[in-house]
Amino acid sequence: MKNLVLFTLFLCSFCSYGQKKTLQAQQILQSISIDGKLEEPEWKNAAIASDFVMFDPDNGKSIPEGRRTEVKVLYNNDALYIGAVMYDDDPGKILKEISQRDNFGTADIFGVFINGFNDGQQNFEFFVSAADVQGDCVMTDANGEDYSWDAVWISKAVLTDTGWTVEMKIPYAALRFSEENKQTWGINFFREIKRERKKYTWSLIDTKIGTFTQQNGNLEGIENIKPPTRLFLMPYASYYLNAADGQKTYGTMKGGMDIKYGINDAFTLDAILIPDFGQAKYDDQILNLGPFEQQFNENRAFFTEGTDLFNKGKMFYSRRIGGKPSVEPDLKDNEEIIENPQNVNLINALKVSGRTKKGLGVGILNAVTEKTFATIKDTVTGETRKAIIEPLMNYNVLVLDQRFRKNSSVTFINTNVTRNGHFRDSNVSGLAWDLNTKANTYNLSGNVKYSTINDTEDKKGLYSTIGFAETSGKYRYSVGSDFVTKNFDPNDLGINFYTNYYNFYGNANYRILNPTKLFNSFKINYNMYAEFNKESGKVQENNIEANLNLTTVKNNYYGAGIAFYTKGNDYYEPRADNRYVIIPAKIETWGSISTNYNHKFALDLNPSITVFDENERMDYGFDIGPRYRFSDKLLLTYTFSFFRKNNNKGYIDSFDNDANENTTDAIVFANRNVITYSNMLGGKYALNSAMTLNLSVRQYWSYAENKDILQLQPDGTLTSYPQYTSNKNSSFYSWNTDLSYSWWFAPGSQLSVLYRNNASNFERVIDKEFKSSVTSLLNNDVLKHIFSVSVKYFIDYNAVKNKIRNRA
Structure with a gap:
């Protein structure tokens, strides 16, 4: 009888818990x-x-x-x-x-x-x-x-x-x-x-x-309600005034329209006609000494809004659309480029996205960019000519995402880039899955991506990954593996850096699910990672890591971690097939503090240090960010960052060693010190909930000073190479200022006023005087000024229809 009562109580409590x-x-x-x-x-x-x-x-x-x-x-x-x-x-x-x-x-x-x-x-x-x-x-x-x-x-x-x-x-x-x-x-x-x-x-x-x-x-x-016609028109008009020292000041007007249309109760069409991204945030450029391009955040609203379907499988990098030209013009003797556009103009773009009642998500994105030319001058005759650096291009993304049991999905993704004429085309397809048990306690995820490039020759590649994880409770774990072939290349419409490897990884962690007397949250992680070159089998990376993240009952955040790396082989830094440089063993440790933002004054601090198993080689740095809320309307933030690499070993050049085909190319490295400073100031003043003034200033300076020149040997070691005498020091400065006023004067309608200036400069000569480096950047003719005003107005078809009906 006692067991029956207990069972009844348990059943009642279960039913009560499950009842919505x-x-x-x-x-x-x-x-x-x-x-x-x-x-x-x-x-x-x-x-x-x-x-x-x-x-x-x-x-x-x-x-x-x-x-x-x-x-x-x-x-x-x-x-x-x-x-x-x-x-x-x-x-x-x-x-x-x-x-x-x-x-x-x-x-x-x-x-x-x-x-x-x-x-x-x-x-x-x-x-x-x-x-x-x-x-x-x-x-x-x-x-x-x-x-x-x-x-x-x-x-x-x-x-x-x-x-x-x-x-x-x-x-x-x-x-x-x-x-x-x-x-x-x-x-x-x-x-x-x-x-x-x-x-x-x-x-x-x-x-x-x-x-x-x-x-x-x-x-x-x-x-008895009916889904309305979802048709929204957002016409806009913009004015830009551009000025720079030594250049003519000029103004331009732009106008266009965004359209959003509900095809049915599930699917929506978004289109931009004559796009204007002139007020999008500037990119935070850095001195990039590595073998890969810098990846930038997307700041254009059309490519950020409602793109969850297009992010499936991590195959779409929207910054490719309207990005840098992909073709280098061929120069004849005595020719030089005198005008070279840094970005390709977008003609138009549209996307259709939504999900059916049965859980099938469909996403289609299409964009067209214009034919772009560089201007080339013959230095002897003075004649100029145009050369194509980007043909007319069409970008397309297709996503089919089938969800089932409300918590699992299988996804097909295809990205396609077609360039008009005899230029490189690309087509990449992928299949991804995210499978969870009914109780959401275990997860099986993975993908298979396939790439093919049509250029002067066909290239094919493969990227495959599998992972399994326990996703509930205090103790959780995950394991997984990736396999990537050498020719996998999704970079015409995606972004991927590392190829030709396979790896194994695992994680175990513990967290509290409810607060204690000391902590609101507490989590400790243990990670393992091992990566191998697919062709040689050599270790590229092998490390173990432990980290701790917690929030106190006073809502202050603290984090810390340590990682141990064994000796590895870097196949990417040499920028040549089948060449690698040996990376010494190292220990990394870092910390993080973020005090409670509820207080008027708060502070973020993030120090780190890396010690290598190599004489006098060390990386260390920190960023510190105080913030002060003067009132409910006024907030100022400031972040100073400093990072230094002592005796860093990195690529600087390569060339043919001699005419003997059996001799490898000479790959030149430098033993260098790399020092980086940046200052960022942010401010917000809110006149009310619809009007705000915002300030963003970023100053960045990084330089790499070469101490010794080294030559990479076939066995991955570096030896002295004093006969190389070219100056490959690097110094990069940049400055950005954005001062903006935003007013939401009606639902969905906005007036934006923006003053912006920016400058950047790359040099081989290093001036270590911080003040003169910054002032010289701001005082020369590379500093550009832009003043712009933009107005967009939201028009709802239903509201217009109702007004007309009421007047009738």
Whole structure:
């Protein structure tokens, strides 16, 4: 009898745990004034979502009565309305820093997560801070929160004597749902009390399960609504004034339009006509001494918004589109290049993306760039000619992603680049899988990528990886392996550096799932990695690593780690087939401190040091970043970085040794000191939640001073090579300043004013006087000034149609 009672209690508790919370939406016949006051009588009759529980750090703990949260949902034929009351027993301590959209700073937050198909695959998330700042994103378990997605909706937050309140109006055009008469949506509500760094949700998100989107509650009661026509037009106009010392000042006007069209309830077409990326953030260039190109972040909105499907398999690098030209012009005797564009202009681009009811995600991206020429001059005759450095090009990405059991997927990806005429074409296909057990406790992931290049000859390659992991509980582990052939080359529309190797890796880690008396979070990792050259079998890299990351109960973050590397062989630094340089054994150690950003003053500090098993060879450096919040409107941040490499060994040149085909090329290295300084200043002043002034300044200087010249031997060792006398010292300076004003003057509509200056310079002569190096850069004619004004206006087809109908 006793066992039967225990079994019954267990069964009841299991059923109770598995039962989702449900909220009834209340239908209304008219609109609600979005003023944050919740005074309309319709709010009084609506059902209440309450009894919030903690998501982080003490998962599952009930919210205190003095911080209780109550949420109501109304709807009509046009939109969903959310009303929320956040009680606070000490309202004077509510944090309310004003910040830019999608960046909440130090402020309390309320949010709603909506899944119109209730399929556990994707949430549309809408947030409002206590400072009345909006944020929105798309959330998937595979890719996390993507804040590059922007919807058009209305909200208002108001501080009260008992806490704060929020009203939201979310038009149906900002959501995705079916045409069924009776709707059941997935929904959850979120609240963060910033001063305590505590996050709560209405429906419990159990952190032990390892999934987020599948733990929504249900929203019922929505009936007889129809998905609207999702057609949005965003015309824009821009003016640019360009100036530089010694050059003519000139102004240019640009105009164009972005279009977003809902093909059906699942798929959306995005297109840009006459694109304008002139106000995109500058790239943070560095002195790149390594064998691979520098990888840059994507700053163009079209290529960042809603691209989770296109990131599957890690085969798409959007910076290839409109990037540097890929063809080097052939120069005759006495010819030189006098004009060489650094980027190719984008003519237009479009993408179609979405997911069907049965979980099939489809993504298609297509872009066309224009034919680009360099200008070449004959130094004897003075005649000039044009040479193609990039033909007319078409870029295409196709993704088919089938999700099943709400937490697993199999994906096919293809990237294709076609250049007009007799130029290199590329086609790369891949298959990726991400498989999770029903309880989200184990994961099997991997991919097979295949590449083919059509140039003067066909090249084929292969990249394959497999990984297995335990993904739940306090103790977790993972193992995996990669295999990459020599000719694998996805770099026409992707980015990949290392080829011709295979590896094995593993990880074991321990974490706490709930806070202790000392820590809010605590995690310790142990990693192992071994990599081998595929053809020779030589060890390229072999290391073990341990690291620790924790957050104290006072919300200060600390991290530390140490790694041990055995002697290896670098097949990439020599820049020649089948050549390698021996890398000595080394020990790396690092630390990290980030104090609580809730305080007016906070500090980030990240020191590191690497000691090599080689005489006087060492790397060390740090970056330090103080920040001070003067008020809820004004924030300043500063970061100073210093890094030094003593007796670094690196490639500087190569040439034919002699006419004997059996003799290897001479590959020249240098024993050098590499020193890098950078200063970054950031500032934000918010006039209100719709207007902000932002400042970003970056100064960078790095130089490599060669001490001894060395020659690489066939066995990977380096010997003295004094007969090489060319100056291969390197010094690179850069300066960027962005001062911008942003005003969201209407929903989805923005005015941007930007002043920018930038300069960079590369030299072989090193001037070690820091002040003169910076001032000479700013005082010469390479400093460019740009002033620009851009206005974009959001037009909703439904709103226009309704206005015309009402006037009639």
